[in-house]
Amino acid sequence: MSEEATHHDVFTVERTYRAAPERVFDAWADPAKKRRWFAEGEGWTIESFELDFREGGLERTRFRFGDGPPMTNDTVFHDIVANRRVVYSYGMTMSGKRFSVSLATLVLERAGSGTRMRYTEQIVLFGQGREAVEQRRLGCGELLERLAAELGE
């Protein structure tokens, strides 16, 4: 789609939850829960959301922010270790134009009675650079806060 210069980067976000790994993992695996904290939110219109949480399965979200352009997130799950690890790749488009593809690694570790989560995203951007990576990192941090709210924290 886009033919601009490519930029490769990586970032990590860490977050500790009071909930046990089993509950944190379930919030990623259960379609109703995942939709609630990951896709929905004030100002966002979710046109469709599908989640088939298994290795080789897809997650597809069609959405807009406010009066903004149509956006898509197409995810493929590569590796799932229950309550421990999820590795998936996802591409995003705006107005039908691809602007990023990412490989995301989610690692959950028991920390006392809670969970330490380490999220690493290896990203390739088309026609964007470090500022867009920082924006993505901040967006991921906000999502992990929304996950905390989903867990009642």
Next chain:
Amino acid sequence: MSEEATHHDVFTVERTYRAAPERVFDAWADPAKKRRWFAEGEGWTIESFELDFREGGLERTRFRFGDGPPMTNDTVFHDIVANRRVVYSYGMTMSGKRFSVSLATLVLERAGSGTRMRYTEQIVLFGQGREAVEQRRLGCGELLERLAAELGE
């Protein structure tokens, strides 16, 4: 599958071909050609190879080296710009155990009458570290040499 520590890394391999970008791209897109230079080779047994070269399409290879264990490569194409760029993710297993997932970016640029190819792989490894990354980088370099042979160079 595997539950070992994760290691994230990135490497790049560059190669210039005398062939024009259209011919280089075609060697990635055409199932018979791709199978020939990418999957086959002395000592390798290809049990199955399927390639559906389009965005969202899959490439699946089942193979062994010599008397070695069964291996798999499952690829998903995220972004395809004809004669210019291919972005795909792939996971690999050995004896049914996942050991890596990668995000690969292939960029083709016209260089005179030939093509400059830049291959970037962002990788996550389970229970392996930098030595395995170096091994993968060397393996990719060998594949790009085999592609040269496919192109008659």
